Amino acid sequence: MKDAIRICDVEKYYGNENHVTKAVDRVSFSVKTGEFVGVMGPSGSGKTTLLNLLSTIDHVTAGHIYYGETDITELEEEQLSEFRKKNLGFVFQEYNLLDTLTLEENIMLVMTLQCRSKKEIQTRCSELLHLLGIEEVKDQYPYQVSGGQKQRCACARAIANHPLLLLADEPTGALDSQAAQTLLETFENLNQQMQTTIFMVTHDAFSASYCDRILFLKDGKIFHELSRGNKERRDFLNAILDVLALTGGELSHDS
C-alpha cells in the first residue's frame, strides 16, 4: 500500500514572546491508504492539535503535510477550504450536527455543497442512511435522537463525499459502551469494506483496539508506536493496556 498522508517534521507552537507552548514538536509519520490509525495520549499531549493540523483547520508552525503529492501547508485559505470539502470527513466527540436540520438534511448538506444533482444526492443519502442504520430516524432533529444515532449520522455526513481521509476526534467520548461499540464496528466496516482511511484521536483503549496502528503522543512528541499486525483485537487491547501501564496509567484517567 502506498502512503496516503505523510507528516514531515511538523511543529506547532502557541503563545507569545514570553511563553511558548510546543503543542506538537517535530512529529513525523505516514498513513497508508486504507489504514485505520489511532492517536493516544494524555490531555495536553497535542492529539487534537495534530488532528487539527491534519484537517487543515489549523496551520503548522513548521514542517510539511502531504496528501499524496499535495503539500497542504503551502495552500492558500480558499484552496484549503476546497481541499477540505473534497478530501476530508470529520467525526467529533460533540457530534457537531446542525441543530436546525434533520439527520437526513445534515447528510444532504455536504452534498449540496458540491453541487450534485438531486437524484444523486437522494440515492447516496438513502444508501448512507441504510449503511449506518439510521433510516428510521432520518426525519428527526438531532435533539430527538440518541447520542449513538447522532454520531452515526455524523459518520454518514463525513463519508458522504467519499473522502480521502476520515478524521475522528474522540468519537466515542460522549457515547455509552453499547453505542460506542456499534460506532467502532461501523468504522471497522468502513475501513475494511470501503477502504476508507481513518485517523482517530482517542484516550480510550477499547476504541483504540479497533485500529490497525496506534501512535502514542506525549508532550507533543510520538514516544511509542504499536501495530496490530495479525493480532486478535483482544490481544491488541492487552498490548495497548500494557503500554498505558508503562506510562503509569496516566492515559486512562485524563478525560
Next chain:
Amino acid sequence: MIRKLAFRNVKRMTKDYLVYFITMAVVSALMFSFNTLLFSKEIQNLFEMAGTMAIMTGLATFFIVLIVAWLINYMVHFILEKRSREFGIYLLAGMKKKEIAGLYLFENLLLGTGAFFVGMLLGFFLQQILLSIFYSMIQMNYHLHLEFSWNCIVMTAASYGGCYLLALLRCRKKFKKMNIRDLMDSQKENESISAKNENRKKIFFPLSVIFIILFGFFLFCYKEWDIGIAILFLFGLVITIYLFYVGISAWISCYVRKKGNAVYCGNTLLLLRQLSAKVRTLSFTMGTLTALFTLALLGSSAALMFNHFQNQILINKFPFDVQVYSSQTDEDFCKEIEVLSRETKINSVYCYNIYENGTNTVNTYLYTHLKEFGTNYQRTDGTPNQKKIDQNNAMVYYDYDTYMAVSDYNYLRKMLKLPQINLKDNEYMFHMKDRVFRQTGDFSDQICIENEGERLRCAGYYTESFSQDGHNGSDYILVVPDSIAQKMRPYYKEMVSDIKGKTPVNLQKKLDDIETGDENICSGSDSIVLFAAKNLVRDNLVPEVKYMLSSIIFPLFYIGLVFLCVSLTVLSVQQLCDSVKYKYRYRILFQIGYSRKEIEKIILQQLVSYYLCPVLMAFVISGMISIYMGARFNFYTGVYTSPLLYFLISASLFLGVYVIYFIITYIGFKQNIEQGYMAR
C-alpha cells in the same frame, strides 16, 4: 463590592449591547430636540397656535414612551435570559434574590443614565439641525444658538425615566419566580425546532396572503367604508400580521421536509431551515416589528403629504398681500385702510363687490356632482335635493352663485401680474380652483347662466390661484360683463391691497382686532387643511399655517423615527446575540469545507432574509394604505404629487436608516462568528 460589580457589568453590557445603548442615546436625543420645539420661547412668541404643537408633540411622546418602555422591557428580559447563568452563580454564592434584582436594576439604570447623558450631548447637535429645518420650513431665518431650557430637560428626563419605570416595574416579579436550577438551565434553551402541527399551521400563510389581497381590493374598490368595516379590517390586519409568520415558517418547514427542488441548490437548505426556525421562535416579535415598521412608514408618508401640501398648495393659497371680506355691501373698509396705512406702506388698495342674482345653479351642480359631497345633496333617484341645498347648513358655498364684474376681475389679474381677458356682452367665464376643475371638467353645457332670459355663452375657465376660500367666491367665481353685473345685487364686499416692503408680524392681529359684525365666510370644498378667515395677511398667515402643519409633520416623523430605531434595535440585538450563540454552527460549516467567503455569503444571505422578513410585509401593507391615503389626500387638497411617491420617499428614508443598522449588525455578526472558527 456590589457597586464595583455593577459598574463592571454595565461596562460589559454597553459593549455587548452597543446597538441598544446607541439607540437609547438616540431616543433621548430625539426626545430632547423635539421637546425643544415645545419649550422654545421664540417659537411660542411667534405663533398664536403654539398650543397645537404642544398637543401633537405630547401625543407623540405618549406613544413613544410606551414603545420605548416596550423596548427596555424587551431588552431587560432578553439580557436577563442571556445572563441567567451568571445570576444563578450569584444565588449559589449566597446572594439574595432581592439583592440580585436590585443589582440588575441598578445596572440597567446606570446604563440608561449613561445613554441619557450621551443622548443629551447628541441632543444639542440634533436640536440645531431640527431648528434649522423647522425655521426653513416656516420660511424664517434661523441663527444657530443653543436653546437651553430647564423645562425641556426636565420633560425629556421625565419621559425617558417614565419609559424605564414602566419597563422595570415588571422585572422584579421575574426574579421572584426564578430558582437556581431555572437560572442555570435557561441559557441552554434553544430555539424550539419542534414541528408540531406544521401541516395545519402552514394554511395561515395562504390565508394571510388572501386577506392582504382582499384588504387591498376593498381599500381601493369598496366605496362605502364605515367605522364597523374599518375596525373589522384593522383587527383582521393585526391578526394577519402575526399569523403570517406562523404560517410562513410552517410553510418553509413543510417545503424543506417535502424536499422541494430548491433544497438541493447550494445553500438553500441551510438558509431555509435557519429562517424557518428563527421565524417560528420569533413569530410574535416579528409580528410586532412589522406593525411598528408599518406605523413608522405610514407616519412618515403622512408627514410627506402635509409637506407637499405646504410646498404646492399653501404658497398659492393667499395670492394677495392683504385681503379683507365684509358682508356689508356698503362697507368702505376705512378702518382697515387706516390700519394698513399706519402699519405699512401701501402700494395700492382696491375695493369691489361680489354679486348675486338670486340663482344657485352652479352651487346646486357642485353640491350634487363633486365627489366630496357623495350623495348628501341628492334624492334617492339621483336628482338634486333642492330643499337641503337651499337650507345650506354646511355653509360650503354661499346661498347664491357668486359673480364678479370683468373690470374688477381684470384689475385683480393685473395685481397678480396675469394677462387681461375680454368678455363679449353675451358671455361669461369661470374662475375655479384647479382641484375642483380637475374633477368637474367643462360643465357649462349642464348649467344655464342667464341675463334677462337670454342664455349666456361660456367663454372658458381659468384656474390660477385666486383666493377662492370664501373671498373671491368659494371654489369658483363667475365673471360677467360689467353691464350684466350692474344689474345684479351686490352680495358682499372685498378689499385687496398690495403692500410695499416687509409686512409687519402682527398686521393680521391688528386687522382682526377691528370690531365688525358676524361674518359667515363660506370656505368652499377644501378639507383636511382649511383656512377660512375674514382677514388674510399673506406674510402673517403662511408661517402660521406652516407652523400648524409642522406641528403635524414633526411629531409624525418623530414617531416614525423612534418606532424604526426601536424595531431595528430589537432585530439587531437578536441577531448579534445569535451570532454568539451559533458560533459553533459556523465552525461546523468551516470544518465541512465552507470557505471564509462562503460563510460570509451565508451570513449575508441569512441576515438579509431575517431583515427582509418583517420589512417586506410592512412594505406591502403600508404601501397599500399610504397609496390609498395619498390618493384621498390629493383628492381633498388638490396636491398633485403621485400617491406612490409619498410611499417611495418614506420607504427610501426608512431604508436609509435600515441599511445603517444592517451594516452595523452584519459587521458585528461577522466578527463574532469569525472569532469562533478562525481562532488559531
